[in-house]
Amino acid sequence: MTPERWRQITEIFHAALVRDEADRAAFVVSSCGDDDGLRREVESMLAAQ
Amino acid sequence: MGTPDVTTLLLAWSRGDLQARDRLMPLVYAELHRRAAACLRRERQGHTLQPTALVNEAYLRLVDQRVLWQNRVQFLAVAAQMMRRVLVDHARRGKRAKRSGNWVRVTLAEHVAEAPARDVQLLDLDAALSRLATFDPRKSQIAELRFFGGLSLEETGHVLGLSIATVEREWQAARAWLYARLTGGRRDDA
Numbered sequence: 001m002t003p004e005r006w007r008q009i010t011e012i013f014h015a016a017l018v019r020d021e022a023d024r025a026a027f028v029v030s031s032c033g034d035d036d037g038l039r040r041e042v043e044s045m046l047a048a049q
Numbered sequence: 050m051g052t053p054d055v056t057t058l059l060l061a062w063s064r065g066d067l068q069a070r071d072r073l074m075p076l077v078y079a080e081l082h083r084r085a086a087a088c089l090r091r092e093r094q095g096h097t098l099q100p101t102a103l104v105n106e107a108y109l110r111l112v113d114q115r116v117l118w119q120n121r122v123q124f125l126a127v128a129a130q131m132m133r134r135v136l137v138d139h140a141r142r143g144k145r146a147k148r149s150g151n152w153v154r155v156t157l158a159e160h161v162a163e164a165p166a167r168d169v170q171l172l173d174l175d176a177a178l179s180r181l182a183t184f185d186p187r188k189s190q191i192a193e194l195r196f197f198g199g200l201s202l203e204e205t206g207h208v209l210g211l212s213i214a215t216v217e218r219e220w221q222a223a224r225a226w227l228y229a230r231l232t233g234g235r236r237d238d239a
Contacts, residue, residue: 001184010222017221048228 005038012042017049056113059120070127077124078131080107085135089153097154097168100136101199104128119207122200126208129198133178136171144172157196169231177230181223188223191216195224 012031016024024046032039055076061069084103104125112124140153153171174196182189187209194200194208206216 003184006184013222013225014218044229045222045225048225048232 008038009041009045012038013045016042016046055111055124056116059112059116059124063120063123074127074131077107077111077128078135080111081128081132081135082139085132085139089139097156098136098171099156100132100197104132104198122204122207125198125200125204126194129194129196129200132197133175133193137175140172140175155196167228167232173231174227177227180230181226185223188219188226191220192223192227195220 012028015031016027019027025043028039028042028046032042053072053076055073058069058073058076062073081103084106085098088098088103107128108121108124112121136153136155143153154168155171155174157167157169157174178189178192181192190209191205194205200208202213202216202220205211205220206213209216211219
């Protein structure tokens with residue numbers, strides 16, 4: 001994990017947390033674009049909350 | 050007894066005497082080791098330890114309760130580090146000796162009403178914390194203080210010189226990342 005990658009992950013993670021739960025999934029998908037690895041990482045963190 | 054008094058060492062350290070800290074560490078380690086070993090003997094099956102409870106008991110036993118809040122926090126921060134080391138040493142010894150059932154599990158009490166305590170394998174937690182430290186040492190340290198020392202957000206902020214808001218935010222990300230690895234079966238693919 002590079003610090004830059006980690007910064008990306010945590011930024012999306014925190015931004016997703018302030019949104020309503022119903023909107024989170026769509027927010028994460030749109031924030032991650034076509035980067036599936038990034039999306040999976042954020043989703044796994046949100047699920048582990 | 051003849052051993053130096055932990056409270057005296059703690060106060061000397063808070064006045065800037067770093068040798069006092071170095072002399073304090075083995076005393077704390079020994080006390081935590083004794084307590085952990087006693088717990089593990091009692092619970093032969095499915096070893097589950099509550100590190101923060103052991104640290105708190107050690108504090109009550111070793112330190113004069115009239116010390117300042119800052120000294121208490123200082124003690125807990127050292128004890129958190131020592132607690133992690135005690136448990137890792139124990140778990141590794143158990144593995145080497147090939148004794149079954151010697152995998153130490155720990156209960157992570159978070160003192161958060163809505164979050165139930167979770168049990169994890171100690172060595173998995175240790176490995177995940179070390180991995181986190183490679184790209185975000187501060188979050189790893191926050192998690193160590195919280196999981197092993199039971200420090201509150203405020204106490205953690207005091208130790209690291211951070212605001213409560215910063216600690217809370219970093220803790221949230223650290224905890225989620227660790228739990229995703231420890232309970233969700235995610236492996237390091239990044």
